[in-house]
Amino acid sequence: MSDDLFPVPTITAFLDEHGIGTGPVRASRVGEGHSNLTYWVERDDVTVVLRRGPRPPLPKSTHDMVRETRIQRTLAAHGVPVPQILAVEEDEARIGVPFYVSVWLDGVVITDEVPAHLDDEAGRRTTVEAAVDALVALHAVDVTAPDVAGLGRPEGYLGRQVERFRGLWSVNSQREVAGIHELGDWLAEHLPATQRHAVVHGDFRIGNLMYAADAPARVRAILDWEMATLGDPLADVGYLLATYATPDSVSTPMELTPVTRQPGYPGTDDIAKRYAAATGLDLGDLRWYEVLALWKACIFLEAMHTRWLAGERPGDAFAPTLTDGVPLLAEVALARTRA
Template structure:
């Protein structure tokens, strides 16, 4: 990592001075990018024998009301005593002269994030069932937190959340895309005409999936959740939006994959299926899931819209170095829309 112009993602000298000014270390700083996030950027930062994590937004220009690290840090501090496992915030930088955007720093946690491989001790049906059951249970715990008191109450407006989501993302396609895809407006119209009546209001994580949940390293016992990560899109709204997103982006045998299925391990024998996830959630919350297909369509449609924004930024040269994810989106966005359309019509495309 070298110090360069103001649009670079990491500046060793500036970060070093920031950390030292907050009593978080001294000496030379090194960093490497970690995680699979395609929006905000996370670095593992080493300084002497100490390891930290720095989380920041992407290069400017940033869309309005997105990538707000200060807001995210404020939420995590508010949740620190809630029982939901969230990262500890050590320091927040609001001075955009340091990295061009605000960022925050948290401790580095040794743990396991499941993507396409598993630790050998967990390669069995019992561990896999435990992982997916804990995935649901942690989400339920989040959705059952009280939201009436500050600072949680100011996180968002639960009333009208679903309508705002449909309206907002319906307007974003034309802003962020240079190609015409009629299915975007067809799905948007279908969603707008069938908005369910929310049964509850809760914190909505907004990107809740296996890849954003960290488990403790195997220690002779079974899997154990230790952190829920990436709270950028958290707000107050309908909790079934999180469940619909989890189900729609969850890999399982016999279903077509997508660019949003970032943890392919769940297609292995032993993991709960999408329907199993829903049943466990319903039992623990008492919510009626008869309209869950609507929430899955919403999740895939929204994913297509923000993936199209990533693709357009890559085409415009605003995501230099992204040779893995963004090029896949030319076809990947269309596949997300096709899957949403399949659910809308009452079925889903089979795996090819």
């Protein structure tokens, strides 16, 4: 393939400059890429992954591949399972946006199919348990270590999140969606106290984990670090639970791994109990964090929808679904505030 998103001659020259393989470049998209785009790239003697932002123009302070690279390199030094970064291009002039290249890992990402080696009672249970344990380990990283401390400012994280996203709605949207402002008010009025600080992934869900290609279930890598920072670890727990599909949950645009609706997968209560037992944190305010996750999703998905309306996401099959999908997410979030 070769197009404006993946110009093969330019990518080939970059790989040659960094000594990453020889021979012609063959590439294909990995995943649906609703935000940043990931490509499988093969040459005669190497297979790698290239990750880049979407087609410009980009919203300010989003899709920062250089920052994402720095976060992964920092966390790798602290034992967090992330793909090894091989090279990064900071100059957006090369292909229109910065990008990076990492090693290709042999594993599986679970979305709408259950991997055969995990398709039994033990495999389904341990798939989710391994995800929770990976999150616990991430949140155990020492945020006072000098290199980690430079990744963000954890004090006041929750308040800043609420205020920042309240301001983004008018920037991201050209319409009114029932409940968006009410949700922002509710979150501000019920702001919980942060119990401790941690590395927050920001998009932690089953579909952003790569599992080993054989049993038992174990996480080989945590993917997609675009929104990572330092803050309240329960933000990740709330996000995981709010986007986790169960037999009785409403299907929303954030349900990206629907297989967990099937029999044998743990429920959200099981996930919360396992995390609480491992960390000792009080999850009494967990509903607030779930609402935060759904409300933020409304706002960043609305940005995709608006860009699609403006013709900036041509060929995007996901963005049109957000015409109804964002209002549905807001409705689900409002229902949780009233539960």
